[in-house]
Structure formats: structure tokens, C-alpha cells
Amino acid sequence: MSQAPFHRQGNAPAGTAPATGWGLTEAVALAVLTVIGAAMRFYNLGEKSLWYDEAVVYHIVQGGWREILTQNALENSAPPLYALALGLLTGPDASEAALRALSALAGVAAIPLIYLLAREFVAPRVAWLAPLLLAVAPTQVMYSQQLREYSLTTAVATLMLLVFTRFARDPDGRRALHVALVAVLGLLTQYGLGLLLTGLNIACLGAMLLARRPAASYRRWLYSQLPAAAVAVAIYLTVVRYQMPVVAEAGIGYLRPYYWDSASTPLWAFLAAPQQNIVGFAFPGMLFLLLFSLGLVAFLLGARSGLATAMMLLPAGLTALLAAVGAYPYGAIRQDMFLTPAVYLCAVLGADRLAALLPRRWPAAVPLVALMILAVVMALPGAAGSLSILRQSPGYQPMRQVVEALAGQIDHDRERTIYVYYNAIPAFRYYWRDRNDPWIAGVFHRSFMDEEKSREQMLAVQEQ
Numbered sequence: 001m002s003q004a005p006f007h008r009q010g011n012a013p014a015g016t017a018p019a020t021g022w023g024l025t026e027a028v029a030l031a032v033l034t035v036i037g038a039a040m041r042f043y044n045l046g047e048k049s050l051w052y053d054e055a056v057v058y059h060i061v062q063g064g065w066r067e068i069l070t071q072n073a074l075e076n077s078a079p080p081l082y083a084l085a086l087g088l089l090t091g092p093d094a095s096e097a098a099l100r101a102l103s104a105l106a107g108v109a110a111i112p113l114i115y116l117l118a119r120e121f122v123a124p125r126v127a128w129l130a131p132l133l134l135a136v137a138p139t140q141v142m143y144s145q146q147l148r149e150y151s152l153t154t155a156v157a158t159l160m161l162l163v164f165t166r167f168a169r170d171p172d173g174r175r176a177l178h179v180a181l182v183a184v185l186g187l188l189t190q191y192g193l194g195l196l197l198t199g200l201n202i203a204c205l206g207a208m209l210l211a212r213r214p215a216a217s218y219r220r221w222l223y224s225q226l227p228a229a230a231v232a233v234a235i236y237l238t239v240v241r242y243q244m245p246v247v248a249e250a251g252i253g254y255l256r257p258y259y260w261d262s263a264s265t266p267l268w269a270f271l272a273a274p275q276q277n278i279v280g281f282a283f284p285g286m287l288f289l290l291l292f293s294l295g296l297v298a299f300l301l302g303a304r305s306g307l308a309t310a311m312m313l314l315p316a317g318l319t320a321l322l323a324a325v326g327a328y329p330y331g332a333i334r335q336d337m338f339l340t341p342a343v344y345l346c347a348v349l350g351a352d353r354l355a356a357l358l359p360r361r362w363p364a365a366v367p368l369v370a371l372m373i374l375a376v377v378m379a380l381p382g383a384a385g386s387l388s389i390l391r392q393s394p395g396y397q398p399m400r401q402v403v404e405a406l407a408g409q410i411d412h413d414r415e416r417t418i419y420v421y422y423n424a425i426p427a428f429r430y431y432w433r434d435r436n437d438p439w440i441a442g443v444f445h446r447s448f449m450d451e452e453k454s455r456e457q458m459l460a461v462q463e464q
Contacts, residue, residue, distance in 0.1 A: 023124075026124045026128075029128055030111075030112055030115055030128065030131060033111060033115075033128070033131045033132055033135050034108060034111045034112055034131070034135070036135050036136070037107070037108055037111045037131070037134070037135030037136070037140075038104075038108045040135065040136065040141050040383075040386055040387075040390065041104040041107045041108055041141060041144040041145060042101075042104050043390050044390055044393075045096070045097040045100050045101065045104055045145055046095050046096035046097030046098075046100070047096075047393055047394070047395075048096070048145070048392070048393060048394055048395030048396075049096070049394050049395045049396075049397055049398050049399045049400040049401070049427065049431075050096055050099075050147065050395075050397075050399065050426075050427050050430055050431075051395060051396040051397040051399075051427060052396075052397065052423055052424070052426055052427060053146075053147070053148055054099070054100075054146060054147035054148065054427075055147075055399075055426030055427040055429070055430045056075055056076070056426045057076065057082075057083065057086065057147050057148060058094075058099060058147065058426070058430055059071070059075070059426055059429065059430070060072050060075055060076055060083050061083050061084075061086045061087035061090065062087075062092055063087070065084060065087065068080065068083050068084055068087045069084070069238070069239075071083075072084075072239065073238060073239045073242040073243060074242055076243070077243055078148075078149050078189075078190055078191070079187065079188045079189060079190065079191065079235055079239060080188065080235075080239060081149075081152075081185070081188035081189050082102070082148070082149035082152055082189065085102060086099070086102055086147075089101075089102060092433070099147050100145055100146065100147050102152070103143070103144050103145065103146060103147060103148065103149075103150075103151045103152065104144050104145060104151070106144070106151045106152035106154070106155045107140055107141070107143070107144025107151035107154070107155070108144075109155045110134060110140070110151070110154045110155040110158055110341075111131045111134055111135050112131065113155060113158040113159055113162065114130045114131050114134050114158050114341060114344055115127055115128060115130055115131040116162055117130070117158055117161050117162045117165070117341060117345060118130040118131075118344070118345060118348045120162065120165050120166070121165075121308055121345065121348070121349060121352075122348055122349065122351075122352040123352075125368055125371070126348060126351055126352045126355065126371065127348060129347075129348055129351055129371065129375050130344045130345070130347075130348045132375055132379055133283050133288070133344065133347075133375075133378060133379060133382060134283075134344060136379050136382045136383040136386050137282065137283050137382055137386070138284065138382060138385035138386045138388075138389055139281055139282070139283075139334075139337075139340075140154065140340075141386040141389055141390065142386075142389050143334060143337070145390075148334075149189055149190055150190075150334045150337050152189055152190075153189055153190040153192065153193060153337045153338050154337050154338075154340055154341065156182070156185055156186050156189050156190075156193060156338075157186070157193060157196055157337070157338040157339075157340065157341045157342075158341040159182055159185075160182050160183075160186050160193065160196060160197065160200060161200065161311055161341055161342065161345070163175070163178045163179055163182045164179060164182075164200040164201075164203070164204050164311070165307065165311070166178070167179050167204060167221075167224075168203070168204045168207040168208060168307055169207075171208060171213060171217040171220055171221060172220070173220060176220035176221065176223060176224040177224070179221070179224040179225075180223075180224040180225070180226075180227045180228065183197055183224070183225065183227070183228035184227050184228055184231050186228075187228055187231050187232055187235060188231065188235070190335075190337075190338060191240075191328070192319070192328070192335055192336060192337070192338040192339075193338050194232070195315055195318050195319050195322070195328065195338070196315045196338045196339075197228065198314075198315070198318055199310075199311070199314030199315030199316075199317075199318050200311060200314075200315070201221075201225065202310070202314050203307060203310035203311050203314055204221065204307075205218075205221065206310055207307045207310070208221070255329045255333070255335070257273075257331070258323060258329035258330055258331040258333055258335075259323055259326050259329060259330075260323055260324045260326070262324075267324060270323075270324075271320060273331075277331075277332045278316070278331065278332055278336060278339055278340075278343060279292050279343055280332060281332035281333070281336075281340070282339075282340045282343040282344060283343075283344070283347075283378075283382055284381060284382060284385060285378055285381050285382065287374070287377065287378045288347055288378055290350070291347040291348075291350035291351050291354070292343060292346050292347045292350055293350065294350035294353055294354060295346040295347060295348070295349035295350030295351075295352075295353060296309075296312065296346050296350070298349070298350065298353040299346075299349060308345060308346075308349060311342055311345070312342040312343075312345065312346050315338070315339060315342065316339055316342070319336060319339065351371060351374070355367045355370075355371060358370070397424060397427050399424065399427040399428060399430075399431050400431055403428065403431040403432055406418055407435065407437075410435075410437050417438050417439060417440060418437070418438075418439040418440070419439070419440045419442060419464060420439055420440065420441060420442055421442045422441065422442040422443060422444045422445065424442075425441055425442065440464060442461060442464060443457060443460040443461050443464060444457065445457040445458060445460075445461050
């Protein structure tokens with residue numbers, strides 16, 4: 001069955017070689033999609049008030065790099081790269097938009113990167129589906145406007161997939177250096193990227209073994225992992241061991257459904273539960289799910305691109321395994337955004353397989369028009385969801401408006417003292433940073449703790 005015009009020259013199987021050359025139309029189309037994605041990510045970037053997580057990051061980055069490293073280890077649940085970069089780029093008086101600009105830029109960078117990744121496996125006429133959907137994806141737009149490392153995680157994960165794909169096909173010294181750099185970058189960005197790194201290394205080694213690469217290729221691969229190993233040890237000694245209590249607390253908090261409880265839920269039910277819909281988290285809609293399923297099934301059965309299949313399945317499998325032993329959450333959550341680029345790649349491969357099913361006698365323009373219609377039908381609901389997110393105001397915690405009202409009351413009656421609930425303290429401190437009026441910090445309280453401790457803390461709250 002012919003696969004033109006969607007596969008690369010020579011009718012080569014998808015995933016056998018990287019695409020070469022760029023046309024003007026291709027470059028312009030990618031630029032347009034990137035601009036659309038940038039417009040959505042920067043629109044009203046500073047409109048929403050900082051909420052708890054964002055405000056915590058703001059306070060972490062106030063100080064020199066030593067203070068940032070210390071506070072990140074004690075107050076955050078992520079490696080230090082995002083905090084260090086934010087501390088370098090912003091100051092104490094930075095606005096909400098300035099603070100979130102790093103996340104927005106990372107979200108924009110992921111758009112051309114996802115195209116380059118897709119182009120490694122399919123022709124440009126199919127590959128552009130990936131940046132189109134990523135540009136308007138609600139979760140990508142939302143986390144590109146938050147002061148956390150999640151949008152950067154998507155960009156780095158995409159870069160990791162791209163670099164490992166190219167190294168697996170041609171493991172020369174230059175690409176081994178790229179692997180070393182991107183591995184270190186991933187470990188410094190989000191802990192989940194360590195799982196992605198592990199899965200990609202297994203997939204890469206498998207591809208090299210199947211291709212019967214010479215011994216020098218394996219030495220290059222080993223050398224490329226040494227910097228990452230050193231960084232992993234350093235992060236554990238200086239960061240992870242201090243953040244373990246935060247991880248343990250998350251296991252009994254809002255992340256509880258994303259760890260497997262063997263006493264109440266069979267493993268198959270845990271993996272199939274609605275909250276585990278990683279595909280829907282990447283992009284909403286049944287059509288996207290169908291494309292993903294088609295791509296996954298086609299490659300599992302046809303084995304025409306074992307590398308792509310391994311890059312999709314191994315990291316997700318490792319994450320699920322760790323969730324089963326209570327070591328890392330697994331599901332449709334921001335902590336697993338490192339799986340998103342592989343989901344897009346699988347959906348693009350599904351679109352490629354769908355185009356290949358069309359009869360050979362049909363004009364070459366027919367599959368292209370069909371793909372364009374499919375893309376528009378899929379993108380519109382995603383764009384509508386993103387626009388709805390952008391219109392939400394004033395955000396999770398409308399602290400800016402609350403503080404403005406409180407400031408007016410304090411100015412009117414200087415004897416008043418403000419009581420601030422513990423969960424609102426970080427954001428309150430950000431918006432109250434230019435005032436010296438007295439306020440009371442609320443006692444820590446979490447309803448999901450054991451009953452006795454929760455009651456004691458609530459009594460303390462009531463006393464305050």
C-alpha cells in the first residue's frame with residue numbers, strides 16, 4: 001500500500017531516517033503555529049493572582065544562588081533549575097507577568113520542538129498536526145501561565161525524545177554530547193524526567209542492539225550517562241533527601257488517588273481509572289484518543305518503528321510501576337507532564353497510519369485535505385477550552401483583590417489586625433510585601449491528617 005505523499009522520499013517506512021531539508025511553506029506554517037501558541041500563552045499573563053504554589057516559588061528565589069538552593073530544597077518539590085533561572089531573571093519587585101514569563105517562553109519553545117520530533121517519524125504534511133494541537137492544548141496553555149516548572153518539563157521532555165531518537169539512529173560523538181547535556185537538563189528540571197531518561201536509555205540501547213552497532217557506540221552511550229549519574233547523586237544528597245517529607249505528605253494528600261492502594265483497588269482498575277487518562281490530559285477529545293489508539297496499535301502489531309513504540313511505552317510503564325509501590329504518582333496530573341510529548345507523537349503516528357489506509361488511486365490532495373479537516377475539527381474544541389481558561393479571572397486565589405480591600409480597611413482603621421489562613425500566607429506575603437502593617441499567620445492545618453492531629457490543629461486555629 002502506498003504511503004505517499006505523507007511519508008518521506010523513497011517511500012521509506014516511518015521512523016527509519018530523519019527528514020532532510022526545509023521548504024518555505026513548512027517554515028512559515030511552523031512560525032504561524034508558534035505565534036498562535038505564543039499569543040495564547042502570553043495573553044493576560046499577569047491577570048490572575050498568584051496562588052499558593054506560585055507564591056512559594058516566588059519566595060524561594062529571593063536571595064543569592066546559595067539561598068535559592070537551600071530554600072528550594074526545604075520548600076519545593078522539584079529540582080533547582082527552574083528556581084535558579086527564575087532568580088536570575090527576576091527580582092523582588094517582579095510582577096505576576098514577569099514571574100510567569102519563563103513558563104510562557106518554555107511553553108512556546110515546546111511547539112517547534114514537538115514538530116521537529118514528529119518530523120523524525122513522519123513527513124512534514126503529517127508532522128504539523130503535533131504543533132497545531134500543542135499550541136492550543138488547554139493543559140499546555142494553563143501551565144504555561146503558572147509559576148512552576150511544568151511547561152518547561154514539556155519542552156525538555158520533547159527535546160529529550162528528539163535527542164535520543166537521533167542518537168539511536170546515529171550514535172556518533174556529537175550526538176552523545178547532546179544526550180549528556182539533555183540528560184543533565186532533565187534531571188535538574190523535574191523528577192519525572194528522570195523516569196523518562198531511564199525509559200529512553202532502555203529504548204535507545206534496544207534500538208542499538210537490534211541495529212548491531214559497533215562497540216564504540218556503546219562506549220559513547222556510557223560516557224554520555226556519566227554526567228547525569230553525577231548530577232543525580234548530587235541532587236539526591238543536596239535536594240531530594242530534604243524533600244522526601246513533602247513527597248510523603250503528598251502521598252496522603254491530593255495525590256493519593258495517583259498511588260496504587262492494593263488493599264482497595266486491583267492494579268488493573270487503578271491503571272484503567274478515569275483519573276489515569278493521560279491521553280485526555282495531553283489533549284481533550286475522542287478524536288485525539290482514537291488517533292493515539294490507532295498509532296499505538298499499529299506500531300505494536302506492525303513493529304515498523306520499535307524505537308517510537310518503546311519511547312512511548314517504557315516511561316509510562318516505569319511511572320505506573322513506581323506508583324504501584326508508592327514511589328511516584330501516575331495519572332492525568334502535572335507531575336506526569338513528561339509523558340505528554342510521547343502521547344502527541346503516538347497520535348501523529350496514528351494520523352500517518354490513517355492516511356496510509358486511503359486507496360492508492362485517490363489524488364494526492366485528498367489525504368492532505370482530509371487531514372486538514374481532521375486537524376481543524378480536533379483543534380477547535382481544544383482552543384475553546386484554552387480560551388475559557390484564559391478568561392478565568394482572578395484565578396485560584398484572588399489574593400490581589402483581597403489585599404487591596406484589606407489595605408483600604410487598615411488605612412481607615414489602624415487598629416485592625418489581619419488573620420491569614422496558612423494556605424494563603426505565601427500569596428498574601430507577596431501582595432503585602434510593601435506594607436508593614438501587623439498580621440497573624442494562621443496555624444498549619446490539613447483535614448486529611450489523622451483525626452486526632454487534625455482536631456488539635458483545628459482547636460489551635462479556632463483559638464487564633
